[in-house]
Amino acid sequence: MKIFSCVAGLAAALVSPAAGQAVLPLIPFDVVVTAGVAAIPAPLTGKPGDPKAGGKVVAERRLGNCLSCHEIDALRGEEFHGDVGPSLDGVAGRWDTGTLRMIVVNAKKVFGEETVMPAFYRVDGLNRVRPEFIGKPILTAQQVEDVVAFLATLK
Secondary structure: OEEEEEOOOHHHHHEOOOOOOEOOOOOOEEEEEEOOEEEOOOOOOOOOOOHHHHHHHHHOOOOOOHHHOOOOHHHOOOOOOOOOOOOOOOHHHHOOHHHHHHHHHHOHHHHOOOOOOOOOOOOOOOOOOOHHHOOOOOOOHHHHHHHHHHHOOOO
């Protein structure tokens, strides 16, 4: 088992050069690699994730936008489920919460560099970022925890 401490893009996250507005730095987290699979075992926040709020983030086109690539039966009321990525039904049976958290934070650490899934809690090493979003993650740490809590209900 390997443990890495990450403060991805801390310097870049302190100030957004495009907007000139201060942004909160990413919360540091430890990545644990077991049997070649990366995970973030500890929550990013001190507040437990809210599955209901996580479902809203997953469905919201301006936040998670997960439905553009994934199908989720629990959100059948939402339109336009994608088929680029795998169905998320049963995802809690395939991955533990630490691995789900890593997938949401930076899927490349689990699936490899070839994945098209975006990193939702990362600010460095990204390509083609619009100037107003430089230094800003797609989701907040709490939104990541809410999404993980929602995904954990999909057994």
